[in-house]
Amino acid sequence: MTDIMIYVHIPFCDSKCFYCNFSSFVCGEDIKRQYFEKLNQEIVKNTDKNLNVTSIYIGGGTPSCVDERYIAKIIDALKTNFSVSKDAEISIEANPCSLTNEKIKSYLKCGINRISIGVQSLDNKSLKTIGRKHSKNQAIYAIKLAKQIGFKNINADLLIGIPGQTYSKLKRSAKLLLRQNITHLSAYMLINEPNTLLTRLIEKGGIKTVSEDECVTNYNKLTKYLNKHGFVRYEISNFAKDNFECKHNLGYWQLKNYLGFGVAAHSFFDGFRYENPSSINDYLKSNFEYTKNKLSEVEKIEEYLMLGLRTIYGVDITNLKMLGYDILKQKDKEINFLLKSGFLQLNNNHISVNSEHFGVLNQILLKLLP
Ligand SMILES: C[S@@+](CC[C@H](N)C(=O)[O-])C[C@H]1O[C@@H](n2cnc3c(N)ncnc32)[C@H](O)[C@@H]1O
Ligand code: SF4
Structure with a gap:
């Protein structure tokens, strides 16, 4: 299942x-x-x-x-x-x-x-x-x-x-x-x-x-x-x-699979995105054959980082590695700086943003994206 x-x-x-x-x-x-x-x-x-x-x-x-x-x-x-x-x-x-x-x-x-x-x-x-x-x-x-x-x-x-x-x-x-x-x-x-x-x-x-x-x-x-x-x-x-x-x-936020039903709904399944019609008339006429878009490897990493870092649980370093991004190696300077200055935390193999600094999440993300 x-x-x-x-x-x-x-x-x-x-x-x-x-x-x-x-x-x-x-x-x-x-x-x-x-x-x-x-x-x-x-x-x-x-x-x-x-x-x-x-x-x-x-x-x-x-x-x-x-x-x-x-x-x-x-x-x-x-x-x-x-x-x-x-x-x-x-x-x-x-x-x-x-x-x-x-x-x-x-x-x-x-x-x-x-x-x-x-x-x-x-x-x-x-x-x-x-x-x-x-x-x-x-x-x-x-x-x-x-x-x-x-x-x-x-x-x-x-x-x-x-x-x-x-x-x-x-x-x-x-x-x-x-x-x-x-x-x-x-x-x-x-x-x-x-x-x-x-x-x-x-x-x-x-x-x-x-x-x-x-x-x-x-x-x-x-x-x-x-x-x-x-x-x-x-x-x-x-x-x-x-x-x-x-x-x-x-x-x-953890990039799990979901199905969306109804007008303007989105789905994400096995790395593919589907988008339902955004107009109610188009939806009522549709035969549910929606176009699939496969997320590229880089898009998956970006989504995982952008969504995961919005939460206090952050992102799992091993999951990132499985997606092909060794963040600790590829962003070592940025991560050291963000850890020392208290913007990031590293616990149990997870990187997370210190919630006091959620206000500057976008700037933090810019430093961490591949
Ligand atoms: C689908 S609505 C919630 C249920 C119901 N439609 C209602 O408004 O009572 C989801 C939420 O999105 C938020 N929302 C809608 N437009 C927004 C906007 N322009 N900026 C920020 N939040 C917004 C509102 O807080 C709203 O409660
Ligand atoms: S227009 Fe509808 S969906 Fe939007 S906030 Fe008002 S009640 Fe909710």
Whole structure:
């Protein structure tokens, strides 16, 4: 049996937030019905009972904005067509506006055991600035509901750098989230993506951004605050209580095999990358014959370094050697310098970035890439 992780993309949202350029659309029921039929066909086409599924991630878009029966059917199709491990981590992304009692019950019933709720902020003014449709109280209620009905592993997403956000507002959001006993927190730096309303408003001068320096300072302060409360930053943007690290994301960063189903999903299998169509119409028309791209040896080394060094576990020197890169030999001067100056650590045959220096990861990478 070969281990595999599965990602399923649900490209629907109830409304488009001002900052987001993810592959997500506001659509009617007919498109949703067609999409789930197609997803089911794609899963059946890839059927392989010799694949042992260690994690499933239902992401989006907003999976919670569709009828829960669609989600249950997808999970069922995955269990029928692959060998889903008994202890597989099965995550779903949800938005506070669409998460209901019935949906949470249905998710738990079909085996979903981790829920990731898009909170972004617990400051009503910040939520309005970025076009979120829920309030602080609705977000807190969604977490409470998930916990009360039975989720034991709950993540909340927060954004750093929302226009007008001060550290005290950010810390207050984090503090309120910790009071809800969440087990995982993802804190993303807000990226001003092209073709979003937020970026257009900023360019017109209607909205003032938080400076990059201030974002980094707030991020570092938040990291200290979360550490003090038992959350370890195990990856640049991810904090978890002991044993609650997201297995699925860790797998991506460790270059494990994964299959992606749905529009705009990617797969990585046996050194090959596949990319599904990014337009929903193309996906609905497709016969699932996607082009394969084999990663070159150098690309594999680069990916392994770039993803692995984002985590506190770093990269395995022996794995790098097997990929044809003897990093200790080929970069001895750079590594000695980075070790002496405290940017890198060398433990148990692993090289990792000292997490205090995650802010300069790109500069460190430039020194280590082949
Ligand atoms: C698929 S969404 C989460 C679920 C749901 N759609 C929601 O927003 O409530 C994944 C996360 O990506 C992050 N995200 C989206 N656009 C971003 C941007 N421009 N910069 C940084 N993070 C972003 C948000 O924190 C969001 O919660
Ligand atoms: S942030 Fe989430 S809810 Fe908002 S548009 Fe993006 S995917 Fe949809």
